Amino acid sequence: ITQHIGAYQVHHAEKLITFLDTPGHEAFTAMRARGAQVTDIVVVVVAADDGVKPQTREAIDHAKAADVPILVAVNKIDKEGAQPERVRTEMVGLGLQPEEWGGDTMFVDVSAKARTNLDDLLESIVLLAEVEELKANPTAEASGAVVEAKLDPGRGAVVTILVQRGTLKVGDAVVAGAHWGRVRAMNDYKGEKVKRARPGEPVEILGFDSVPEAGEYVHVVVNDRRARQLAGEKANRLKTESLGRRSGKKNSLESIFDRARGAALVPDLNLVLKADVSGSLEAFEDEIAKLPQDEVTVNVLHTGVGGIAESDIMLAAASDAVVLGFNVRPVGDARQVADREGVEIRTYAVIYRAIDELRDAMEGLLAPEEVEETVGTVEIRTTFRASKVGVIAGSYVTDGKITRGAKCRLVRDGTVVYTGEVASLRRFNEDVREVNTGFECGIVLKDFMDVKDGDVIEVYETRQVERTLA
Incomplete structure (x- = not known):
């Protein structure tokens, strides 16, 4: 059983293949959660x-x-x-x-x-x-990802890096998140000293001031001063983010539901499902499959039987997912990791309660529907010109009411010839805000003068209505 990440290379048909040997899935997930795409x-x-x-x-x-x-x-x-x-x-x-x-x-x-x-x-x-078509540019500034890192009593921080772009050289100033250093020495996967590392090559380097986390993005900068500055800025940012996480979950069913109101709509909902027995898990998945998913897709990223583990939380953090548990609870440090990563864990004893909450979250993701309502109908009986305002429509409100600034359409012989708004509304030479059924008024339409006797003005308003799943 593999206990740590190893990185080694194999030659085949004049090609060099780098293997990262991971302990199951946990390191792979942790790396992805920190944004490092280390494997091709x-x-x-x-x-x-x-x-x-x-x-x-x-x-x-x-x-x-x-x-x-x-x-x-x-x-x-x-x-x-x-x-x-x-x-x-x-x-x-x-x-x-x-x-x-x-x-x-x-x-x-x-x-x-x-x-x-x-x-x-x-x-x-x-x-x-x-x-x-996996290719990389060896002449660019070097960058890559931390594969593993440890503190050696004699050598200090020992960091294994997979170079993904550019060529890393001894003497380069490097930054990895909130950690920085200068490459003092570099060994290949066999432990032999090397002066440079090209894309796809794993190397062990000495010279970091402290131990970065696995999966951290590493890149070369112009000098030590710049490296120290960038690492300091990242450390401050991490501190701020940590405080922010304590005050609220990054991804919860409520935040997904509220996102629609902020118009930052997302088209799908990612879930990690855990249950006490496989039968419950199948029932859970069957009920989710029955939800209408034409406009909002539910992605079940992972399912498993047993307690909610750290690896489940890291997968959820990496994918902006919510963890749903049926008759199970977090085990080990999973709860603390969830708090740190801002992942919401929801546990249920009744499947239908989970489905109801999921349905609510999905409805929160639907774009609201725009509904139009007719407010009033106005008949134009005569027209006359005024030097300052243009053509005024002498009109009679046959139904509902007309309001200054209202949205309207001008209909002539059954055809809409103008869509816009009521610019001015008058009764007996006085500006008024609205005119009701059975009253006459003078109307000026915004940016439109071609009104004729017999035309009909339809006054309407639109409002957004929250939609429900079919």
């Missing part, structure tokens, strides 16, 4: 004798949420009881259709122990990289 391709390794495990499902959910192409390596095909076809069938259920079955996911059967088909796996990775 995800290789999901599934044992041919065990099949799909809960952690496999979780790893795939994280890879999909990060929008990274997935390649499946079916391992241990040399073992007794190995069933690579069963693995493929199970993976289809997770949305990964093998190419040989008409899908677009590459599957490679391998045995790491017997070294069977490992070249085929490397060839598939190279091929997928070519299809995805």
